[in-house]
Amino acid sequence: MRVGELSKRSGVPVPTIKYYLREGLLPAGVLTSPNQAHYDDEHLRRLRLVRALVDVGGLSIATVRGVLTAVDTRDDSLHNKLGAVQEAISQPSPVELDPLAVKDVQAFCERHGGLEGFDIAASNVTLMLAAALSAARSVGHDHFQDLLDSYLEGLKIIAKADLDYIAHRGSRDDIIEGMVVGTLIGDEVLKAVRRLAHVEVSRDLMAPPAPPKANETPGSAL
Amino acid sequence: MRVGELSKRSGVPVPTIKYYLREGLLPAGVLTSPNQAHYDDEHLRRLRLVRALVDVGGLSIATVRGVLTAVDTRDDSLHNKLGAVQEAISQPSPVELDPLAVKDVQAFCERHGGLEGFDIAASNVTLMLAAALSAARSVGHDHFQDLLDSYLEGLKIIAKADLDYIAHRGSRDDIIEGMVVGTLIGDEVLKAVRRLAHVEVSRDLMAPPAPPKANETPGSAL
Numbered sequence: 001m002r003v004g005e006l007s008k009r010s011g012v013p014v015p016t017i018k019y020y021l022r023e024g025l026l027p028a029g030v031l032t033s034p035n036q037a038h039y040d041d042e043h044l045r046r047l048r049l050v051r052a053l054v055d056v057g058g059l060s061i062a063t064v065r066g067v068l069t070a071v072d073t074r075d076d077s078l079h080n081k082l083g084a085v086q087e088a089i090s091q092p093s094p095v096e097l098d099p100l101a102v103k104d105v106q107a108f109c110e111r112h113g114g115l116e117g118f119d120i121a122a123s124n125v126t127l128m129l130a131a132a133l134s135a136a137r138s139v140g141h142d143h144f145q146d147l148l149d150s151y152l153e154g155l156k157i158i159a160k161a162d163l164d165y166i167a168h169r170g171s172r173d174d175i176i177e178g179m180v181v182g183t184l185i186g187d188e189v190l191k192a193v194r195r196l197a198h199v200e201v202s203r204d205l206m207a208p209p210a211p212p213k214a215n216e217t218p219g220s221a222l
Numbered sequence: 223m224r225v226g227e228l229s230k231r232s233g234v235p236v237p238t239i240k241y242y243l244r245e246g247l248l249p250a251g252v253l254t255s256p257n258q259a260h261y262d263d264e265h266l267r268r269l270r271l272v273r274a275l276v277d278v279g280g281l282s283i284a285t286v287r288g289v290l291t292a293v294d295t296r297d298d299s300l301h302n303k304l305g306a307v308q309e310a311i312s313q314p315s316p317v318e319l320d321p322l323a324v325k326d327v328q329a330f331c332e333r334h335g336g337l338e339g340f341d342i343a344a345s346n347v348t349l350m351l352a353a354a355l356s357a358a359r360s361v362g363h364d365h366f367q368d369l370l371d372s373y374l375e376g377l378k379i380i381a382k383a384d385l386d387y388i389a390h391r392g393s394r395d396d397i398i399e400g401m402v403v404g405t406l407i408g409d410e411v412l413k414a415v416r417r418l419a420h421v422e423v424s425r426d427l428m429a430p431p432a433p434p435k436a437n438e439t440p441g442s443a444l
Contacts, residue, residue: 011362048362056361079424086417093410114422125421129414136407139278140233140270141400143387144411150383151412154376155419161372163423165365178363183420185358187413188315189366190373192351194412195308195405197377199347200336201385202301 003029006039010047017047023061025050025068045173052180057089071176078172082179089180092127093135101133104145112152162186225251228261232269239269245283247272247290267395274402279311293398300394304401311402314349315357323355326367334374384408 007014020026026046029037049071053064070076070084105126109115120126136144166178229236242248248268251259271293275286292298292306327348331337342348358366388400 052361056357082424083421086420090414090417109418112418112422114425115418118418118421125414125417129411129418132407132410132414135278135410136403139274139403139407141403141407144404144407147380147383147387147408147411148415151380151415152419152422154379154383155412155416156423157376157379158369158373158416159419159423161369161376162420165369181358181361181363182366183417185354185361185363185366186369187416188354188357189351189369190377190412190416191409192312192347192354193370193373194377194380194409195312195347196331196334196337196340196351197374197381198308198384198405199305199340200334200374201378201381202304203336 001039001044002036003039006043006047009044010051012047012051020047020050023065025061025064042171042173045171045177049173049177049180052177053089056184057180059088063088071172078175081172081176085176085179086183087124089183090124090128092124092131095131095134095138097127097130098134098137100142101137101145102130104133104148105130108145108148111149158190223261223266224258225261228265228269231266232273234269234273242269242272245287247283247286264393264395267393267399271395271399271402274399275311278406279402281310285310293394300397303394303398307398307401308405309346311405312346312350314346314353317353317356317360319349319352320356320359322364323359323367324352326355326370327352330367330370333371380412 001009003014003017006012007017010017012020017026021028026043029039029043032038046068050064050068053059053067054061059067067085067088070088071081073081102120106120108129109118109120109126118126120130133145136142162182165182166175169175169178223231225236225239228234229239232239234242239248243250248265251261251265254260268290272286272290275281275289276283281289289307289310292310293303295303324342328342330351331340331342331348340348342352355366358364384404388397388404391397391400
């Protein structure tokens with residue numbers, strides 16, 4: 001396809017595509033005449049991935065280049081690629097870390113075998129967790145870490161759905177693109193559904209008991 | 223206690239306390255002399271709640287006043303108060319809503335009995351969900367809503383832990399304060415733990431198979 005069709009199918013304007021080509025984020029097309037290049041589905045997939053990283057992820061061009069290098073590295077498992085992408089799209093809040101919060105993260109990772117490999121001080125993901133727990137401690141909530149195991153239990157159900165959502169996508173670029181969109185837009189979806197889950201659960205725990213019907217035990221009001 | 227001690231115990235500077243008093247966010251203390259007022263634990267609790275709403279929630283003074291009115295309304299269940307606070311601290315992203323995304327939210331709420339009462343167009347929480355699904359659709363992900371039921375399933379486990387965390391706090395103000403901090407800082411904790419859950423789950427699904435040991439079947443690499 002020509003650049004106009006690539007633009008139409010990806011939703012990315014032609015000048016932006018040309019910018020990505022100049023920056024090396026998109027490989028050059030095959031020249032069919034001195035002024036015309038031909039692009040294929042691989043270009044379309046890569047373009048969608050770049051757009052997800054730039055528009056949804058808000059990453060700088062330099063960071064996108066780093067992510068693409070990780071994606072294109074040979075002899076690396078998809079699991080490792082996803083880890084590299086996740087680090088790139090995760091930004092800890094710029095709060096001062098409370099050493100006790102860092103210890104809580106350390107203990108949490110040690111409790112869960114699959115997280116042993118994390119270098120707490122070097123991973124954006126664990127720094128993000130330490131920053132959030134530090135913020136909780138700074139307003140007097142020093143037991144928030146007690147929730148972490150329940151959070152992980154619920155989030156494993158969600159992570160399985162997330163990975164199932166991306167795993168059957170065809171190409172590596174599509175899988176990575178799904179990971180970026182699924183992680184970042186998924187964060188917003190999760191926030192909203194979490195509030196709905198609070199409503200459902202607090203209705204059971206805290207709403208005033210409805211007048212009892214036959215064969216029904218009224219719930220206890222807090 | 224005097225205002226100096228109230229400041230020390232709450233971590234809120236005296237000038238800020240005086241500002242909250244002038245704005246009516248904190249009830250006046252009992253005057254013990256023309257220049258001195260006495261404050262009690264109720265003031266301390268209210269001050270912590272105001273600080274959570276302002277500092278953690280980023281709410282305007284006018285919005286905080288509205289939340290406090292909801293908190294102080296008599297003859298209203300804690301469930302309803304929590305709902306009012308949740309609406310105040312939830313802001314949908316300012317994206318154009320996709321009518322198909324709004325329909326997805328509608329269908330989701332109808333599928334789950336406890337969510338039937340939501341007025342989709344009026345609730346910040348459902349608008350937040352519709353905005354996130356619209357963002358997904360705008361980058362070509364028009365099946366994201368298929369994840370919602372799994373998200374709710376995992377988030378109910380998390381919501382139970384959240385409500386358990388706040389339910390045994392003593393006063394109504396403390397419970398509401400815990401809800402604000404738990405919801406907003408909890409969002410950040412959730413984001414980080416979600417990434418760790420992805421790592422745990424994708425290791426099982428996508429990591430290259432380890433050399434098989436005795437009595438062990440190697441996992442399938444994607």
